[in-house]
Amino acid sequence: MRLSRAFQPTLKENPAEAQIVSHRLMLRAGLVRQTASGIYAWLPAGLRVLRNIAQIVREEQDRVGAQEVLMPTLQSAELWKRSGRYDAYGPEMLRLVDRHERDLLYGPTNEEMITDILGSSVRSYKDLPQTLYQIQWKFRDEVRPRFGVMRGREFLMKDAYSFDVDYDGAVQSYRRMMLAYMRTFRRLGVAAIPMVADTGPIGGDLSHEFIILAPTGESGVFFDAGYEEMDWVGEAVDVEDPAALAAFYDRVTTLYAATDEKHDISAWDALAPDRRREGRGIEVGHIFYFGTKYTKSMDISVAGPDGAALHPEMGSYGIGVSRLVGAIIEASHDEAGIKWPVGVAPWKAALLNLKPGDAACDAICNDIYARHGEDLLYDDRPDRAGVKFADADLMGHPFQLIVGPRGAAAGTVELKRRADGTREELPLAEALARVFGA
Numbered sequence: 314m315r316l317s318r319a320f321q322p323t324l325k326e327n328p329a330e331a332q333i334v335s336h337r338l339m340l341r342a343g344l345v346r347q348t349a350s351g352i353y354a355w356l357p358a359g360l361r362v363l364r365n366i367a368q369i370v371r372e373e374q375d376r377v378g379a380q381e382v383l384m385p386t387l388q389s390a391e392l393w394k395r396s397g398r399y400d401a402y403g404p405e406m407l408r409l410v411d412r413h414e415r416d417l418l419y420g421p422t423n424e425e426m427i428t429d430i431l432g433s434s435v436r437s438y439k440d441l442p443q444t445l446y447q448i449q450w451k452f453r454d455e456v457r458p459r460f461g462v463m464r465g466r467e468f469l470m471k472d473a474y475s476f477d478v479d480y481d482g483a484v485q486s487y488r489r490m491m492l493a494y495m496r497t498f499r500r501l502g503v504a505a506i507p508m509v510a511d512t513g514p515i516g517g518d519l520s521h522e523f524i525i526l527a528p529t530g531e532s533g534v535f536f537d538a539g540y541e542e543m544d545w546v547g548e549a550v551d552v553e554d555p556a557a558l559a560a561f562y563d564r565v566t567t568l569y570a571a572t573d574e575k576h577d578i579s580a581w582d583a584l585a586p587d588r589r590r591e592g593r594g595i596e597v598g599h600i601f602y603f604g605t606k607y608t609k610s611m612d613i614s615v616a617g618p619d620g621a622a623l624h625p626e627m628g629s630y631g632i633g634v635s636r637l638v639g640a641i642i643e644a645s646h647d648e649a650g651i652k653w654p655v656g657v658a659p660w661k662a663a664l665l666n667l668k669p670g671d672a673a674c675d676a677i678c679n680d681i682y683a684r685h686g687e688d689l690l691y692d693d694r695p696d697r698a699g700v701k702f703a704d705a706d707l708m709g710h711p712f713q714l715i716v717g718p719r720g721a722a723a724g725t726v727e728l729k730r731r732a733d734g735t736r737e738e739l740p741l742a743e744a745l746a747r748v749f750g751a
Contacts, residue, residue, distance in 0.1 A: 314660070315682075316692045316704075320357055322346075323704055334529055335639035336461030338651050342708045344638070351458025351466035358708065359638070361659035363469060366501065367448050367634050369656060370471045373497040377489040377552050379444040379473055384426050386450055390416035392425035395611045405453045419452040424607050424629055427474045431625070432613035438478045441615065441625060444486055446473030448634060462639045463595070469635040476625040478617070480604070483626035487519065487602050488558040490630045494523055494598055495546045495565060501637065502654025503644055506540045508570045510599065523598035523632075524572065527644040530593030533573035535581060538588045540568060595640045602628040642709075651709025652731050662712040662748050663705040664691040667698045673721035677741065681714065685749055689714070706731065712748045 324341040331337040339345050344359030355363055371381065390408070393399035399406075399418075407419040420426070427445060435441065448471045458466050475486035491507065498505035503525045510522035524534055545564070551557045569584055571577060572594070581589065605624040608614065614622040633640075645652040655661060662685075666678045682691045690710065692701045698717075705713050715727035720738065728744045729736045739747070 314686070314690050316690055317694050319690070321690075321708075322356070323707060331461065333460050333463065333643070334646055335463060335642040338642055338646060338707070339461055339639065342651060345462065351455055351464070353462060353465060353467070358659040362638055362653070362657055363635060365657045365659075366637050367469070367471070369500050370497055370632055370634060371448065373493045373500070374446050374471070374473060376496070377444075377493045379446045379490075379493070382427075382430075382445050382447050384420075384423055384430075384447055384449060386420055386452070387417050388420045388423075388426050390418055392429055392611075393418065396425050396428075396607055397610055398425070405455065407452050407454050420449075421451055421453045422629070422631075423447070423449075423472055424474065424627070425611065428607045428611050428613055428627070431476055432608070432611065435476070435615055437616045438618060438623065442475065442477045442482055442486060444473060444475040444489075446471060446630075460639070462635050463643075465635070468633060471630075471632040471634055473630040475628045475630070476608075477627075478623065478625065480626055483602055483604070483628055485555055485558060487600065487628050488562040489552050490600050490628070491521070491562055491565060492550055492552065492558065494600065494630075494632070495543075497632070498523065498525070498597075499543075499546050500656055501641065502656055503641055504540070505597065506534065506536050506570050506594070507565060508534070508536075508572055509575060510572075519602035521566070521600050522572075522596050523600075524594035525597050525637075525640045525644050526592050526594050527640065528593060529643050530595045532594055532596070533576075534570070534592055534594040535573070535576050536570040536590050536592075537568040537584060538590050540570065541590070595636075595643060596633075597637050597640050598630075598632040600628065600630040602626075646709075649703070650707035653709040653711055655711045658709065658711050660688060660690045660710055662689040662714050663708070663710040664689050665698075665701045665705060665713055665715045666691070666693050667701070667715065667717040669693055669695055671718050671721065674716050674718060677716050677721050677724075677726070681716075681741075681745065685745070688749060714744060714748065 322343045327337045328340045331340055343356055345353040345355055348354050390399055406421055409417040451470045452467050455466050458464055477483040477486055505523045505525050507521040507523055510520045550561050569580055604626050608624040614624050617623040642651050664681055666674050668674045711731050713729040720726055725738050726741055726744045727736055728739050
């Protein structure tokens with residue numbers, strides 16, 4: 314994309330309404346614009362980030378055998394009345410009435426709908442287990458939406474639901490999802506720690522929330538240093554092998570980790586002082602096991618091995634896809650702007666032509682753009698260099714390919730890494746290989 318033609322409305326000043334770093338930078342970098350309280354339009358660069366995150370989430374769900382579906386945003390109130398949650402959920406649920414006086418709601422979550430879909434389609438235990446997921450917009454009518462996409466009313470979420478014959482099977486599904494989540498956050502380039510959590514209105518008795526470490530996080534967190542040493546998360550694990558899953562799960566969850574709400578002082582004191590880590594974090598995911606809470610209340614059953622009806626055991630698993638955009642920025646930024654991890658950045662690199670109209674500069678930039686235009690943002694504007702550097706830092710491209718007259722004459726470009734600010738003068742081919750691979 315050529316920046317001269319892009320819809321990339323950056324701002325020089327911090328918007329007065331933005332209270333936290335991610336909200337300020339998302340507005341300034343032209344990722345989103347607010348259209349109503351807690352509701353945002355995603356502009357081209359922001360949408361690219363959102364799609365990149367969603368694709369990584371999708372690939373890791375598929376990798377553990379989950380299957381993607383897409384459910385509607387509007388749901389029949391009758392489903393929620395069957396489960397008993399329609400009145401219990403509270404004013405966060407947006408309730409609607411259509412022209413035929415039928416009660417509807419804008420879904421905050423989808424346990425009821427997916428349970429009804431499975432119940433109408435699966436008759437025998439032989440058809441289980443099943444894990445279904447979607448990446449879909451949700452709405453919760455927050456009383457005080459704030460902090461941009463971190464606590465908005467409309468948000469994009471990955472929600473998955475598992476159905477198993479018995480408890481042991483449900484635990485295996487839960488552990489598969491733990492594996493998928495740890496792999497997902499690792500690919501997103503953030504440190505996410507699973508912590509035992511309350512289940513809230515969804516219900517159940519086994520639950521972990523995933524916390525991204527960020528200095529501006531909403532919760533205090535306490536954890537073992539072992540969570541800083543988790544390169545093994547990327548190792549291959551056979552998702553069909555219960556022993557392998559159990560070993561992975563135990564390795565992840567036996568280390569101490571707790572939010573300030575669940576912090577156990579005695580357990581903390583028992584941890585060696587050099588292993589103690591404290592900080593702040595942001596919740597970006599939550600997984601639950603809740604047994605037959607919904608299949609029983611909604612009278613959903615399948616024929617078991619002995620022919621008798623059984624209620625499948627369930628779990629649900631959420632990741633805040635749009636919330637992750639803000640959380641990643643909170644965890645990775647500096648005074649100049651965003652520092653995107655490579656896997657989620659809207660473009661891998663900014664191509665900065667420091668002297669448009671110079672034949673050598675234009676030739677090198679046009680050649681780079683012709684080969685890698687899909688993966689870079691070409692700043693071909695007739696602005697001074699300082700403006701281009703400032704905007705590139707603000708938008709957070711992992712790399713900057715800087716082309717000036719002196720380097721162009723020598724066949725070199727300057728490569729800047731946004732993460733640490735380092736710069737190198739390199740031959741063109743080597744610089745491109747560093748950014749885009751061989």
